Amino acid sequence: MGTEGAVADAAAPGRVERKRGRRIQEILTTAAELFGAQGYEAVSLEDVAERLDVTKGSLYYYFASKDELVTAAIETLGNEWTARLEGLPAGREGAPLDRLRALVREHIGIAVREYPAALRLFLAPQEWPSAQQARIKELRRRHDQVFRRVLEAGVASGDFTVTAIDPVLLCMHAAMSQTPVWCAHLTGRARERAIDQYAETLLLLVGHRPG
């Protein structure tokens, strides 16, 4: 790796390394998309390679095995997603109900619009190689954490009437995970309306009465 110039700057990667990094990101994004859509078994590395206009061998230059590729893809996708949820300003301030609504909408929105991919992880965790399962659980834990904080805030302030947080969390997560399935055939405004209506329905779980 890179000794560039007389004084090699350890912090700044060279051109080659940056290019390598970008390539890897491309691969991970594409992989996440395909695996998310069709599942681990149903997607071959040949499929992934074809989508990238390269050959299988090229993928093996960057990743040692199918498992390793999938692991990395889950990792990347999970981090990005969680970061967006955690970074939502609405998730941290305002009335608990509004915060929760914002979170739910964001979660569903990401799922439906950007990573229909990702949810398959939560839908059927057993389907993934056991090496991935710990990773998936951790991802799930972090998502739950974001929601749990808001739920607790709402319970503390009296805005939410929830006797047990855990089942509400499970139920919400399950419902959000299913959205890409039934949303698949919708687009545009119809889809947005469906998302909003669904989010509103989920708020019933914390005692919110609409209207």
Added chain:
Amino acid sequence: MGTEGAVADAAAPGRVERKRGRRIQEILTTAAELFGAQGYEAVSLEDVAERLDVTKGSLYYYFASKDELVTAAIETLGNEWTARLEGLPAGREGAPLDRLRALVREHIGIAVREYPAALRLFLAPQEWPSAQQARIKELRRRHDQVFRRVLEAGVASGDFTVTAIDPVLLCMHAAMSQTPVWCAHLTGRARERAIDQYAETLLLLVGHRPG
């Protein structure tokens, strides 16, 4: 039924045929279990055969292909399940809230205790060969129908405060479909308690306030 006397009754199948029927049922039950647990791609016919203590060739004596076997398995399992939901007395009489509670408990109970199998159908319908998808949709439609009737009854009687039935239906179904996933590690009384608590949580979706 059939004493095979001098006069062969055309309506009553002979011994051979009954035996054949039983064998087919055995195969379908086992297949449903395995495919449900691990998914279409992950289970080979060799796996199914091994579980039945026969060889693959034997399965091909009864079914022309993997697809045909899976189709039949889905069909059988779906019919049985739907029949049980539709046949629940509690599903037809009494206060809407009690009827709904009974339905939810039964649905989750079957899913968790008897066919952890089955739910994978609803979790990720795209994962199944397209030939099966119409069948799965039909099965789902029939389940929804059972729940829809109760929801409508509750809305009509004023017991439920629901502004839109469809999202509630979607949400409930999604939540119920996930139960085997998070319930997998529970057994005995702990599991029963979890099921009850979860069912109670789902009732929040129709405006029920606990306590």
Added chain:
DNA sequence: TCAACTCTTGACTCCGGAGTCAAGAATCGG
């Protein structure tokens, strides 16, 4: 321009699952 390095290719092996089939075992009806 050249040498070193990075990346890509395509042909290869290996393996496991789908599906086939002739032959033999088990069962049935008489």
Added chain:
DNA sequence: CCGATTCTTGACTCCGGAGTCAAGAGTTGA
């Protein structure tokens, strides 16, 4: 008990996906 029928077996082919690798194309830095 025997012939016919039903069922099961195990060895077979075929195919597609995982993983390997030597050789060549593309880049980079001097």
